[in-house]
Amino acid sequence: MKKISRLLLGTAVAMTALSSNAATFVGDRTDFRDETIYFAMTTRFYDGDISNNTYCWDGVLNVNDPEWRGDFKGLIEKLDYIKALGFTAVWITPIVENGSGLDYHGYHAMDFSKIDHRYVSKDATDADADVAFQTLIDEVHKRDMKLVLDIVLQHTGNFGENYLCKMFEKDYTQDLGDINASMKVVPKSEGGLLPENYASMKPAAQYGSRLALMKNSDFTNKDTHNYWHHKAWFDWDDPSRWWGQIAGDCVDLNTEHPGVTSYIVDCYSRFIKMGVDGFRIDTAGHIPRLSFNKNFLPQLLEAAESAEAKAKRGNTPFFMFGEVCARSMEVIYRGANYNCSPCYYTWKESKDYAWDYDPKSWDSVVAIPSETEGSHDYETVSGHTNWDSVHQSAEDDLGHADAILRKSDNALLNGNDYHKPDYSDFSGLSVIDFAMHWNFNSASGAFGVHGQDYLYNDATYNVVYVDSHDYAPDSNFRFSKDQATWAENLSLMFSFRGIPCIYYGSEVEFQKGKAIDKGAVLALKDSGRAYFGGYIEGDVTVNDFADYSGATGNLASTLSYPLALHIQRLNKIRAAVPALRKGQYSTEGCSGSLSFKRRYTDDKVDSYVLVTISGNSTFTGILNGRYVDAITGEVQNVTNNTLTATCSGKGNMRVFVLDGPGKIGDDGKYLYADAPAEENWTTWPDETMPDETTTIKPNPTPGPVGPGGDRVEPDPVIAPSIEADEQAIFLYHESWTAATAWIWDDQTNYTGGTWPGQSLQYLGDNMYKWTYTGDAEIPSSARIIFSNAGNSQSPGNNEGGYKFVNGGVYKLGSSLEPYDIIEASGLSVKLSPNGGTFVGTQDVTITATNATSAWYKIGNGAQMSFNGTATFTLGTDMVDGESVTVSWSATDGIETKTGSAVYTKVDTKSTVWHIYFDNSSANWSNVYCYIYGSNECNEITGKWPGTKLVKNGDYYEYTVETEGALDACNVIFSNGSGSQTGDNVKVRNYGIYNAKGDTGLSGVSDVAADDPNAPEEYYNLQGMRVEYPTSAGVYLVKKGNKVSKRIIR
Secondary structure: OOOOOOOOOHHHHHHOOOOEOOOOOOOOOOOHHHOOEEEEOHHHHOOOOHHHOEOOOOOOOOOOOOOEOOOHHHHHHOHHHHHHOOOOEEEEOOOEEEOOOOOOOOOOEEEEEEEOHHHOOOOOOHHHHHHHHHHHHHHHHHOOOEEEEEEEOOEEOOOOEOOOEOOEEEOOOOOOOOHHHHEEEOEHHHOOOEOOOHHHOOHHHHHHHHHHHHHOOOOOOOOOOOOEOOOOOOOOOOHHHHOOOOEOOEEEEOOOOHHHHHHHHHHHHHHHHHOOOEEEEEOHHHOOHHHHHHHHHHHHHHHHOOHHHHHHHOOOOOEEEEOOOOOOOOOOHHHOOHHHOHHHHHEOOOOOOOOOOOHHHHOOOOOOOOOOOOHHHOOOOOOOHHHHHHHHHHHHOOOOOHHHOOOOOOOEOEOOEOOOOOOOOEOOOEEEOHHHHHHOOOHHHHHHHHHHHHHOOOHHHOEEOOOOOOOEOOEOEOOOOOHHHHHHHHHHHOOOOOEEEEEOOHHHOOOOOOEOOOHHHOOHHHOOOOOOHHHHOOOOEEEEOOEEEOOOHHHHHHHOOHHHHHHHHHHHHHHHOHHHHHOEEEOOOEOOOOEEEEEEEOOOOEEEEEEEEOOOEEEEOOOOEEEEEOOOOOEEEEOOOEEEEOOOOOOOEEEEEEOOOOOEOOOOOOOOOOOOOOOOOOOOOOOOOOOOOOOOOOOOOOOOOOOOOOOOOOOOOOOOOOEOOOOEEEEEOOOOOOEEEEEEOOOOEOOOOOOOOEEOEEEEOOEEEEEOOOOOOOOOOOEEEEEEOOEEEEOOOOOOOEEOOOOEEEEOOOOOOOOEEOOOEOOEEEEEOOOEEEEOOEEEEEEEEOOOEEEEEEOOOOOEEEOOEEEEEEOOOOOOOOEEEEEEEEEOOOOEEEEEEEEEEEOOOOEEEEEEEOOOOOOOOOOEEEEEOOHHHHOOOOOOOOEEOEEEOOEEEEEEEEOOOOOOOEEEEEOOOOOEOOOOOEOOOOEEEEOOEEEEEEOOOOOOOOOOOOOEEEEOOOOOEEOOOOOOEEEEEEEOOEEEEEEEO
16 A cells, blocks of 8 residues: 655644644645636626726616626736635636627627727727736736636627628727617628618618528528538537527537637637636537537647747646536436537547548538428538538437446545546546536535546546526526535535536625526626625735735625635635545545545645545545544544544534644634634625616617616607507506516417516606517407516506507506507508418408508419408318418508418317416425316316426426316416415416415416427517417427427528
8 A cells, every 4th residue: 555645744743733724735736626716707796997887788777787897907906805715716707809788798709809898998909908818817827826718619699700700890989888889880891791771670680680691591691601500400408409509699600610610719829828727618518529629629728738828827737628508417418418418528539530621611511591400400411521520429429328428437536545547538628517516406416426427537627616607506596595505515515526616706695596697687786697896895915825814894794704714714625635626536435425535646745535524424444544634623543444523513524634734724603623613794884786876878769777777868758659560569657767568468478588578668758668579460368567677567466467459558557458549650561360370260351551552362362452451261261281371562652561471270279378386485395286177177187286397497387288278277286295375276378376376477488398299389589479480580499398490481
């Protein structure tokens, strides 16, 4: 057996049981496992220069809180705070120039080659921005810390990219919160690619024209170099996600194109040469591993090995880890496809696939989306070497048969012996540990995933966190469990294998339980991305990691918060014990439910440690010797290969280090000997979420303001009006500052997304306007709920809603009918219903307004002239399954409009019912839905307690397709074991219920149940639900857990 090297020699050995307070590192910091990471969203962390603050143009609810608030200067000012917590590395969000309605996070690139000036100053040049970022890197290194930069390889925003598809130039001299002022259109005549009439298009048409230039979505070959993927279908759970557009602001690049990858690598390589220590790679799971192994990783690692880059980093290894998003509790994603799992990306290829590195080879490929493709076709075209190779790798590694699984013991001890890891098959990319992340509702749940650590090349390099800017454990809300659970999670993170990472504010349970991100429908101050700067106002003098003095102001209170103190001590202990940082581990002979042993050796150190968390543990078969507990200083001399550690208290630990340095740090609320220490924490003396009232919110067109703001009267006031083709409503209210509307019927949510719906435009004189941007015709059966950004809704719960009347003007508290109607002006033609399915026969009414002449025709029949209104019947000569197109034309003598709609005759017309249960107050472990009433009702969910609901997004959901209505039926929700809601509560389609009954709210789930036979739901590209597409275009289709695009011609 290898002899243990002594870490402390001579007279120091006699003092090993004494306290050591500084986070002095034992052993060299040889790789990134020696680090702990603090993740700061730059724009939301700390505002170092108020003069560069600016708003995003879609952030209507963010008042006195500019989305672009934090900056490089703010990061520099608070590096000492991060070091005082004990963190050695800082991860920041992407810094390249962005362009989108909400781009404060940095993930919507429009120019990879430059740094966004909003991190620096309003009058900065490109060179100034480079200098400012270099200064940040240098300041990080000056503190012996490291900088991790978040980068995006998979997509651009939807405003093009300066080199790949130039559409706009950002004018930093203008108000960057005003899209019209700051985003200069670059049409073809000026060297760009946008059409000359772009500025006069409606917003939906503008988006369509931009998308077509990148994805050929108008069925013409505009992206002739194939710089983007053109896929119309994808599945989150199979390799088709490598080619799919995951969001409207994330247009997927062709990562198999060497011209694309070389350009992006060149852009990011300059940051490597500036001294960045590592990359976190966004959306890595939407890039084929083969593209990483053939293109990205070799090129990035080559840049990192340049003499210039190594010198800037101090010759430490460059570290990369990827976000292979896997919202699953299993190591193999949902127990299904290995090649969609984080562990898969840590390996080189098992076969030698062909690859063409000539960028011009793509110019001969014509890739136009097909309306008949399916999600498992993977691509609309074939014939290029790189696509063919990626397709083959997708097939080779699909499923999870043992024959395709790569395995390693790099993270595992051999008994008590550390062995040299074998990295010959390591891809060069480590990953975020999504399995632990998704299980971190408890430390025991997270610890339970270690049984499949052999599937990673080396799990000790996994980056481990509880929550982030996207997700929390199995949730979209910042971690909401009690503080002791947080402490226990942290104790595991800092002692078990992996690199600990904390999302900003977690040290004080910042925004606990708040939705992390809901885009424009939730003010940032009410989200998990709120501004943190108020909590760290003040100063501190830092001597070493987690060793400081002289803390003042709110910063002092934050540093003394119980979890913050817990983190500081954990950082000290981890720094002092190399085995906790880089050791292989084993649970063999460890009796505690959260206990393990770890060991690490190199040519300078041999470190061996026994750990138990939240309970006692007996360790058998261990090395003999003198062990010292880093928590209490207790010494045990082991001669029989057995040690028993006594530990009580959730989150408390015993960390017995062979020849250890003694007790490390001071006792606190969660780490202590016999009883928790009294911690005299005092609350923050000043405002912790201060308004920023200096930066004026732009108002290029009159619109709403956020809660607590003041309405700004437009000058001049806009007279309420409605155009002929418009569907709009109006609200008169004397005091609301952020009016929103929620509009729905049994089939469609016309305001899209989640409650409270969409914001109304403020016209002045107490009048608001909402305009529908979708393509469907809103029927008179639709209902409206108004609210003040989700507060003070009208009508109240169980009162239904206001009746939708196009052009209607509403006042709260009066009749559910509008009190006035504004008539439309201009030429218009409407069909009612406007296409869709029907049973038997269908009466259709066509209305032409302000037309001098008009006609319609059915299929290939004759044109039928009409004046004003005409009615006709379809279906008498049609068979089930047959479709017919009704086309029309009208003129007012000045302009002519044409259109059409498709009607399909079906055998039966069914309705899909969606019923939601909000379990946040009941907190049942299972939720059942029981529908009862008539015999037909009783057959829906079966006998009591009915059908078990599936948790999707924020709610539990029950979905059923019926030929008849369910609104005469009643519903009871229960946990299946005694707790239930009351009787005689009616079923309501899209209704949201809770333990008290019907909330009166409605919604559409974010993700439907995983059902291959689930009905299809259609949404336009603005996220609005449509009953069925009746006009040409690109639509999102949700079928079960599959989200795809469909082309309608």
